[in-house]
Amino acid sequence: MPEVSQLSPALARGLVLLARALVTAIRNWTLYPPEHPAVAQSHDRLCEAIRQTAGDAIFSIGVTPDTLIVEDAPADPAQPAIAEAAALLHDHDVLRITFIGAVPRAAVRSLLQMLALDSQERRQRGGPAQMWVVDGHPSIAIEQVDYRRLLEREQGTGREGARRDDLWQSIVASIVSGQSSVFDQQAQERLLAISHDPADIADLATAVGASRCTMDGSPMITSQAATVLAAFRHLTSIVTAATPERVPETMGNIAAAAAQLEPHVVLQLLDTAEDPNDRLGVVTRVNAAFDDVKVAQLLATVLAIDGQASDRLATIFNTIAPDDDRKRRVLTLTRSLLTESDFGRAGQFQALWTSMEELLVSYNDKAFVSDSYRASLDGVGGRAERLAASNLPAELPGWLDTLGQDSVRSLSVTLLIDLLTLEQDATRAADIARDMEALAEDLLLSGSYDDALTVTTVLAQRATATGRIGQEACRRALDDLGDSLAMREAVALIGHLDERGWSTIKLLTTAVGVSSVEALKAVAAVEHETDSSRRAETLIIGFGAPAAARLGSLAGDARWFAQRAAARMLGRIGLPVSVPLLQPLLRRTDPRVAREAVAALAAIDDPSAARAIHTVLRAATGDLRIAVVEALVADRDPRVVPMLARIIGESEPLGKDHQVVLETLKALGTVGSDEAIPTLAKAIARRGFFSRRKLRAVKETGVAALKAIGSKNASAALEEAANTGDGMLRRIVQLEMTNQA
Numbered sequence: 001m002p003e004v005s006q007l008s009p010a011l012a013r014g015l016v017l018l019a020r021a022l023v024t025a026i027r028n029w030t031l032y033p034p035e036h037p038a039v040a041q042s043h044d045r046l047c048e049a050i051r052q053t054a055g056d057a058i059f060s061i062g063v064t065p066d067t068l069i070v071e072d073a074p075a076d077p078a079q080p081a082i083a084e085a086a087a088l089l090h091d092h093d094v095l096r097i098t099f100i101g102a103v104p105r106a107a108v109r110s111l112l113q114m115l116a117l118d119s120q121e122r123r124q125r126g127g128p129a130q131m132w133v134v135d136g137h138p139s140i141a142i143e144q145v146d147y148r149r150l151l152e153r154e155q156g157t158g159r160e161g162a163r164r165d166d167l168w169q170s171i172v173a174s175i176v177s178g179q180s181s182v183f184d185q186q187a188q189e190r191l192l193a194i195s196h197d198p199a200d201i202a203d204l205a206t207a208v209g210a211s212r213c214t215m216d217g218s219p220m221i222t223s224q225a226a227t228v229l230a231a232f233r234h235l236t237s238i239v240t241a242a243t244p245e246r247v248p249e250t251m252g253n254i255a256a257a258a259a260q261l262e263p264h265v266v267l268q269l270l271d272t273a274e275d276p277n278d279r280l281g282v283v284t285r286v287n288a289a290f291d292d293v294k295v296a297q298l299l300a301t302v303l304a305i306d307g308q309a310s311d312r313l314a315t316i317f318n319t320i321a322p323d324d325d326r327k328r329r330v331l332t333l334t335r336s337l338l339t340e341s342d343f344g345r346a347g348q349f350q351a352l353w354t355s356m357e358e359l360l361v362s363y364n365d366k367a368f369v370s371d372s373y374r375a376s377l378d379g380v381g382g383r384a385e386r387l388a389a390s391n392l393p394a395e396l397p398g399w400l401d402t403l404g405q406d407s408v409r410s411l412s413v414t415l416l417i418d419l420l421t422l423e424q425d426a427t428r429a430a431d432i433a434r435d436m437e438a439l440a441e442d443l444l445l446s447g448s449y450d451d452a453l454t455v456t457t458v459l460a461q462r463a464t465a466t467g468r469i470g471q472e473a474c475r476r477a478l479d480d481l482g483d484s485l486a487m488r489e490a491v492a493l494i495g496h497l498d499e500r501g502w503s504t505i506k507l508l509t510t511a512v513g514v515s516s517v518e519a520l521k522a523v524a525a526v527e528h529e530t531d532s533s534r535r536a537e538t539l540i541i542g543f544g545a546p547a548a549a550r551l552g553s554l555a556g557d558a559r560w561f562a563q564r565a566a567a568r569m570l571g572r573i574g575l576p577v578s579v580p581l582l583q584p585l586l587r588r589t590d591p592r593v594a595r596e597a598v599a600a601l602a603a604i605d606d607p608s609a610a611r612a613i614h615t616v617l618r619a620a621t622g623d624l625r626i627a628v629v630e631a632l633v634a635d636r637d638p639r640v641v642p643m644l645a646r647i648i649g650e651s652e653p654l655g656k657d658h659q660v661v662l663e664t665l666k667a668l669g670t671v672g673s674d675e676a677i678p679t680l681a682k683a684i685a686r687r688g689f690f691s692r693r694k695l696r697a698v699k700e701t702g703v704a705a706l707k708a709i710g711s712k713n714a715s716a717a718l719e720e721a722a723n724t725g726d727g728m729l730r731r732i733v734q735l736e737m738t739n740q741a
Helices: 009-031 037-054 080-091 105-115 119-124 128-135 147-157 166-177 185-194 198-209 221-242 244-258 263-270 282-289 292-306 311-320 324-339 349-361 371-378 380-389 396-401 405-422 426-445 449-463 471-482 485-491 499-512 514-524 531-542 545-550 560-573 576-586 591-602 607-619 622-633 638-649 658-671 674-684 692-709 712-724 727-740
Strands: 058-063 068-070 094-100 140-144
Touching (some): 009 037, 009 068, 009 080, 009 105, 009 485, 037 058, 058 080, 068 080, 080 094, 166 185, 185 198, 198 244, 221 263, 244 282, 263 282, 292 324, 405 426, 405 449, 426 449, 426 485, 471 499, 485 499, 499 531, 514 531, 514 545, 545 560, 545 576, 560 576, 560 591, 576 591, 576 607, 591 607, 638 658, 658 674, 658 692, 674 712, 712 727
């Protein structure tokens, strides 16, 4: 059962925010050059996240491989940002990071520079804590893995449990990268301990050789053999320097370990020419350490795997056993071993063995190699020299391009799409959909928007295809992508994209669906409009009603400009579903928010929108009421006339809504549209025996509004009122006409 976080909700949210900002910043720092906008933006967000979470106090975060710890309470490892940040810091050898007081931007920048370094360079310089002492700032403190204490602890409890610890990984990485000078005292002590045990030596050789594979996982035998030989040389060199009397024992252990490795790698290693500058003579010593039994075991394994002897095997066999007597002894042992295997019990084994024995004992490739092929082999060196001296083929740049990053990335996209298309099992299709979502995130972070669009389009097609295998998994993958860090980073840059890039992002977010609104909201909610915010709003509005529901969190944001952005977008969507979200914004004390909310409601042609404004006009006083009325008539848009008419029609002009009606009548006059004339004519024609003062105010305001409209139809309405209205209305119209004259 997963462990439940004991952190308070506020602290947990702050830690997730900080973890997400840290991971994104380190990733961007690694992917992009320092001048790239993504680097600056992610750096700013990390600075803000540290300020919000630490609060200019002392804030310490412990690091485990799976989660982060604050005040001895673990964070929720189910949060992707927490788990990713913990793994990243752990891989960077960080045990604890502490923010002390106000952390300057320069300190955060230095931290990112250090964490973005190659792990080998960081460890060569003593680890993150030691580097921070030299290059860091006192506002941030770092604790790192103590390799000496770790080594002592593992020696006390046995090597088996800690064999794959950080020190082991450091040794493996150093050997693979060819950096033989980086072994410190702890690493040398570990290598000495490894030299005592053939199983440990074999583990080390397997680990260093594992990295030498092609993209499809196939082993590169020559490269693996060279890397394994480098490991053996390091072991031999350290043993020779520290305990020279143990060199024969160590060579025996190395030979025993080599016998446990992949036989083709061992054969390649034994066939390696001795380096004249290698005073240790490791290849020679390993060959000498292979006794008859080990050679027979190796030979039997290779013959059983390949099913035949090759000229290369014969060459290597001659190197290991140059004298005839030893060859005969080894072959006798080899045949004995093979007869106990399935290969040796096969009916054709005797015939095969005769030919193999003849090749191995009296190596002569004439029976196996044609004259033309031999001539071709003999001339290969000369052809290579001539090719090097001549002009290279014109197609060579194109061939090399197929091995470039772009081509490999496009190939990955194509292969995953083909796998999803061909897959018939729902479980495996779901796994592929998750892989495609992860690939799309990487493509977005690297700026490969075209390839990301290809992936998301395929996911969207499958997600909307009823009854297709993996349909629901593809829908979930798109939802996860829309709310991912990668999407947030991509849309943060939309203001800097050219038209082609902007068109691609529009298509991409459309394919992802309404879940991308979560990432777009942060870009749209700004105090001062930018190209990015305008483009983000355009994308959000394009989703229509589904997007309106996701803008609720923005409408409830504590920041006034976020509320204003929510109101503006809800108004541009212009559907009745927006009304419940806009109503609370009408009650905000900030007139800027209320004004935008009123304008949004005015754009929605629905009775619920009119009732919402009617309600706020009833309750509002002072600046808020003025702001509401001004918002209604700011653009003099005739589309608000029906709403204003509804407000008057649903009001009590001589009762509690008297002031609301007067304000609305003035607003109709300000809009100045002939569409308002019927409503105004009806209002001034009202009769009554009570509340004569309020009735007079309604008539006077309505007449003034008709006069303000000033059109031919408005004049006709006033003339009709003067002829057919009650006595009060006729006197008001006559007085207005007299004043006008």
